[in-house]
Amino acid sequence: NAGVTQTPKFQVLKTGQSMTLQCAQDMNHNSMYWYRQDPGMGLRLIYYSASEGTTDKGEVPNGYNVSRLNKREFSLRLESAAPSQTSVYFCATSPWGTYNEQFFGPGTRLTVL
Amino acid sequence: AQSVTQLGSHVSVSEGALVLLRCNYSSSVPPYLFWYVQYPNQGLQLLLKYTSAATLVKGINGFEAEFKKSETSFHLTKPSAHMSDAAEYFCAVSDGGGSNYKLTFGKGTLLTVNP
Numbered sequence: 299n300a301g302v303t304q305t306p307k308f309q310v311l312k313t314g315q316s317m318t319l320q321c322a323q324d325m326n327h328n329s330m331y332w333y334r335q336d337p338g339m340g341l342r343l344i345y346y347s348a349s350e351g352t353t354d355k356g357e358v359p360n361g362y363n364v365s366r367l368n369k370r371e372f373s374l375r376l377e378s379a380a381p382s383q384t385s386v387y388f389c390a391t392s393p394w395g396t397y398n399e400q401f402f403g404p405g406t407r408l409t410v411l
Numbered sequence: 412a413q414s415v416t417q418l419g420s421h422v423s424v425s426e427g428a429l430v431l432l433r434c435n436y437s438s439s440v441p442p443y444l445f446w447y448v449q450y451p452n453q454g455l456q457l458l459l460k461y462t463s464a465a466t467l468v469k470g471i472n473g474f475e476a477e478f479k480k481s482e483t484s485f486h487l488t489k490p491s492a493h494m495s496d497a498a499e500y501f502c503a504v505s506d507g508g509g510s511n512y513k514l515t516f517g518k519g520t521l522l523t524v525n526p
Contacts, residue, residue, distance in 0.1 A: 302454075331513075338420065340501065340518035341455075356513070388454055398505040398514055399445065402454035 300324055302403035304389050310409045311379045319374040319406050321389030329392040330372035331356075331400065332364060334385040341388065347372055379410045413438040413504045417517035425525050430474075430489040432520045434502030437483060443505040444485040445514065446476055450498045458500070461485060472496070497524045 305320045321330065331346040343356030347366040361383060363375045376383060386407050390400040418433040436442055443462050447455040459470025466478040472495075476487045485502060502517040 338518060341516040343513060346513065390455075398443065399457065399460060400455075400514055402447075402456070404454045405452075 302389055302391055302401055304387075304403040304406050306406060307404070308407050310411065311376075312411050313380060315379050316375070316377050317379065317408075318376075319387055319389075319408075321372045321374070321403060322370050323389075323391045323401075324370065325391055325393070325401065326369070327391035327393045327401070328369070329394070329398075330366065331390040331392070332362075332372070332374045333388045333390065334358065334383075335388060335405075336385050344374065344387075379408075381410045384408060384410045413442065413506050413515045415502050415504050415515055415517035417500075417502050417520050419520055420518065421521045421523065423523040423525060424492045426494055427491050430487070430492045430496065430522065432487040432500050432502075432522065434476075434485045434487065434517060435483055436485060436502070436504045438504055438506055440506050444476075444478060445503040445505070446470065446474070446485075446487050447501045447503060447516075448498050449501065449519075455501060458487070492522075492524045494524050494526065497522055 302323045328349045332344040333341040342358045345364040347353045350369045353364050365373045386405050388405050389403040392400045414437045416435045445460045446458040448458050449455050459468045461468050461478045469475045474489045499519045499521045501519045503514040
C-alpha cells in the first residue's frame with residue numbers, strides 16, 4: 299500500500315521546456331489536488347479534481363494544465379516552463395465525507411533555469 | 412471566504428520547553444481545522460484535526476490543540492519539546508466535507524528545537 303506517489307522526485311528544466319508531473323494513489327480516494335510550496339508562501343492550490351472526469355482551478359492555475367486520467371492518477375503539465383515555476387510540487391488526495399482531510403505525496407522538486 | 416493566520420514564521424524553543432504554535436482562522440461557517448507537520452524534504456503529515464466534537468484535540472507525538480470559537484483560534488501545544496519535533500507546521504481550515512471542498516493553509520511556522 300504505497301499511498302500517494304509522485305514522479306519524478308527531482309527535475310531540472312530550461313526555460314520554455316515542457317514536462318508532466320505524475321501523481322498516483324492507491325487509497326481509492328475521490329478527490330485529488332496539486333499544490334506548489336514556496337518559501338514563506340505556504341501551500342497554494344494549483345488545480346483540483348473533485349472526482350474522476352472533473353477538474354477545477356485553484357488559487358494559482360496560470361501556466362499549468364491538469365488531467366484526471368482515471369480515479370488513481372492526476373497529472374500536472376507545464377507547457378512552457380518559466381523560472382517563476384521553480385518550486386516544490388505536492389499532490390494530495392481526499393476521500394469524500396471526511397471534512398476534507400488530505401493525504402500528501404512526497405513532492406517533486408522542480409528547478410527551471 | 413476562509414483564511415488562516417499563523418503568528419510567527421519561526422519559533423525557537425529549548426529541548427524540554429513548552430511548544431506553542433499559534434493559529435487563527437476566519438470562516439463563514441463552522442470550520443474544520445487541521446494541523447500538519449512537514450519534516451525536511453518530506454510531504455505533509457496530519458498531526459491532528461478538529462471536526463466539531465471535543466474542543467481539545469489530541470494528536471500524534473504528544474501534540475494537542477484547543478478550538479476556541481470566541482477567539483477564532485486553534486493553537487498547537489506540546490508540554491515538552493524534543494529534538495525530533497524540529498519541523499515546519501501548517502494550520503489549515505476547511506469549510507466542510509464532501510467532494511469539492513478545499514483546505515486553506517497558513518504560511519507555516521518553522522519550529523527549531525535547541526539542545
